[in-house]
Amino acid sequence: MPYIPGFVNQAQLAKAVEEAAKKLNKGDVVRVNHSIGADTGGEPSIFFRIVLSDAASREDTLADVTGDIATTLFDEIRPIENWGLTPYFRFRSQSEQATRSEPEWA
Amino acid sequence: MAYHDDLLQQAIDLADKNPASPTQADLRRSVSTAYYALFHLLISETIAHWNLASSRDALGRMFEHSVMRKVSGRISDSRIFPFTGEDPKVVQNLKTVAQAFVELQDNRHIADYDNTTFWTRTEALREVTTAAKAFSTWRAIKNKKIAQDYLVSLLIKPRD
Numbered sequence: 001m002p003y004i005p006g007f008v009n010q011a012q013l014a015k016a017v018e019e020a021a022k023k024l025n026k027g028d029v030v031r032v033n034h035s036i037g038a039d040t041g042g043e044p045s046i047f048f049r050i051v052l053s054d055a056a057s058r059e060d061t062l063a064d065v066t067g068d069i070a071t072t073l074f075d076e077i078r079p080i081e082n083w084g085l086t087p088y089f090r091f092r093s094q095s096e097q098a099t100r101s102e103p104e105w106a
Numbered sequence: 107m108a109y110h111d112d113l114l115q116q117a118i119d120l121a122d123k124n125p126a127s128p129t130q131a132d133l134r135r136s137v138s139t140a141y142y143a144l145f146h147l148l149i150s151e152t153i154a155h156w157n158l159a160s161s162r163d164a165l166g167r168m169f170e171h172s173v174m175r176k177v178s179g180r181i182s183d184s185r186i187f188p189f190t191g192e193d194p195k196v197v198q199n200l201k202t203v204a205q206a207f208v209e210l211q212d213n214r215h216i217a218d219y220d221n222t223t224f225w226t227r228t229e230a231l232r233e234v235t236t237a238a239k240a241f242s243t244w245r246a247i248k249n250k251k252i253a254q255d256y257l258v259s260l261l262i263k264p265r266d
Contacts, residue, residue, distance in 0.1 A: 080182055
């Protein structure tokens, strides 16, 4: 994937995210959304919003589950090298998301 | 306990304060405190090498959040830092710490200043556990050369 600074083919990126998401544990992950934009330092970034199953959101396993998901997405998509984007990951449980209506998480 | 350890514990306590119905204030302070815990850990680890103990706190004031973030972001870019010949496990652990710093700092800004962002408890816990993992990962690699090089680089403004 040739990376051209300042240009992101969003369709290709969406495809890359979709392919990477297939490698995640389906019992843990309900949904993976993403968007691109600037982080608080102004750097081009990709923001992953991941809804976890309630079982995967347990406090005692949250670090391992979210760490594995972030590592898989990071390694598969290579957002820095392939896309020039700094990755950020946010996680919610399914029951938490059910009480919210932010479209970027839906 | 050291200040950074106290901060990490405080971040945990804030996220755990009212699990059934946490306030945004507690969750946002938890996220912010998790960042500052890692920030102060890395500074503490760096200035500990300064022989004159009475000068260490002054040296600690030389660190800049933006420089530390920029350096940490570059660590994960294999085009800039291929780490050829280094132990891949140590490299991965260093990247874990550096990436945690970048993520935590960005979310610290959001938690402290962005009133439009709602935080769930899982989101806050993720930040706290990311900081806790960075602490334990750092302790496993702190004596490795690339980890010590990283500490020094946190004080040096990268040339673009």
